[in-house]
Amino acid sequence: MKLSNKTFIIMGATSGIGNALADKLSCDGASLVLCGRNATTLNLLAEKIKTKRYLVNIDVTLPSFEEDFSRELALASDALNVEKFNGGVYCPGIAPIMPLRGINKKTISDIFETNYTGAVLFSKVLASKRFRVDSSSIILISSVRARASEKGLGIYCASKAALEASAKVFARELAPFGVRINCVSPGWLDTNMNKENILAVNGLEEKMREAHPLGLGSASDVASAAAFLLSDEAKWITGTTVVVDGGFLS
Numbered sequence: 001m002k003l004s005n006k007t008f009i010i011m012g013a014t015s016g017i018g019n020a021l022a023d024k025l026s027c028d029g030a031s032l033v034l035c036g037r038n039a040t041t042l043n044l045l046a047e048k049i050k051t052k053r054y055l056v057n058i059d060v061t062l063p064s065f066e067e068d069f070s071r072e073l074a075l076a077s078d079a080l081n082v083e084k085f086n087g088g089v090y091c092p093g094i095a096p097i098m099p100l101r102g103i104n105k106k107t108i109s110d111i112f113e114t115n116y117t118g119a120v121l122f123s124k125v126l127a128s129k130r131f132r133v134d135s136s137s138i139i140l141i142s143s144v145r146a147r148a149s150e151k152g153l154g155i156y157c158a159s160k161a162a163l164e165a166s167a168k169v170f171a172r173e174l175a176p177f178g179v180r181i182n183c184v185s186p187g188w189l190d191t192n193m194n195k196e197n198i199l200a201v202n203g204l205e206e207k208m209r210e211a212h213p214l215g216l217g218s219a220s221d222v223a224s225a226a227a228f229l230l231s232d233e234a235k236w237i238t239g240t241t242v243v244v245d246g247g248f249l250s
Contacts, residue, residue, distance in 0.1 A: 004029030007080055008230060009073070009088030011060065011122050014041040016189065017141055017226075018091040020219035024227050026051045033076045033085070035069075054079045060092050060118030061110075069125050077131075087137035087180075088126050089226050090119045095145075097152035108155050115159035116166075123170060127179050134178045137230045140167055141222070142183040144245050160185075164241050171239030180238035182229050186222045187212055187245030213247035 008025055012018040013034035022032060022045060031052040036042045039057045046053055054076040058068055077083065094114050098107055119140045125131065126138055145153055146160035164183050171181045188208040209216055225244045228234055243249060 002029055003086075003227070003231060006086040006230075007031040007033070007082045008086055009033040009035060009076075009126065010091065011035045011058075011088065011118075012091030012093075012141075013045060014038055015091045015093075016219040017186070017222050018089070019045060020223040021089055021091070021226055022049060024220065024223040025230070026053075028227060030086075031080055031082070033073070033080070033088075035072075052080055060122070061113045065118060066121045066125060069122065070128075070130075073125065073131055084133045085126065085131050085136065086133055087139070087230055088122070089139040089141065089230070090122045091141050092118055093141060093143070095143075095153060095156040098155065099152050100154060103155060111155045112159050112162075115156065116162050119163055120166060123181060127170075127174050127177070127181075129177075132177065132179055135232070135235065136179050137234070138179065138181040139226050139229050140181070140183045141226075142185040142241060144185055144187050144243065144248050146185060146241075148249060167241075168239045175238060180229075180234070182234075182238060183241040184222055184225050184229065185241050185243045185245065187217055187243075187248040189217050189219055189222065211248055212245065213250065215246060217244065217246050 003025060008030050010018050010021055013022050014036035022034060026049045033054045034042055035056040035058050037059050042055045046055055056072045092114050094111060123138050140163055142164050143160045145157045146164050149157055167181050167183050174181060222244050225242050
């Protein structure tokens, strides 16, 4: 699968999935716009990328995110010498373990701001006439928790379910413009976010291993699925969720 002569945006490029995706897309020949909050980590990632890249230090939770993102894409377009972009992947996500008794308005707002609102605005900007090509692909990273509940993750599950529901609607709205939008739904991965939850909940890692028939996955497993959806080989796929979960939902 070759992606040369294509340029993609990775929002949350310094996350486990975003990092693996940057490696995968670069190896497949794509130029990249790497977006993240931590400038130091972004620079370290950029050192590994073999293709053209442009770095964007940005925070999806800021009220100015949509405006900031649009401005940075215009700058990236000039820097990479491309008129428009072939698509992108939204990777940011937070999953604090919070039982009902501890939930408040700020908890709900914080989780949805990162997991849902940021993804919607990311899609809006990328799908705009200013930045889209005639056949572009947008991917939103969801989770098996959109379908399978877990104690303490009530708001996280809701944010991912909302993401998948909206993606289906957006797919119908954007299809006339040649824009595809899909979700990728991973099972439990060996990422920093999940490692934090392992430390917080005794016995969680063993429980997750037992729940995945093929064992725990890696960020590279998800990156491979996302790369396929970005490619022209997936040109007739939109409005769906590709589950990459080692059999967790079986």
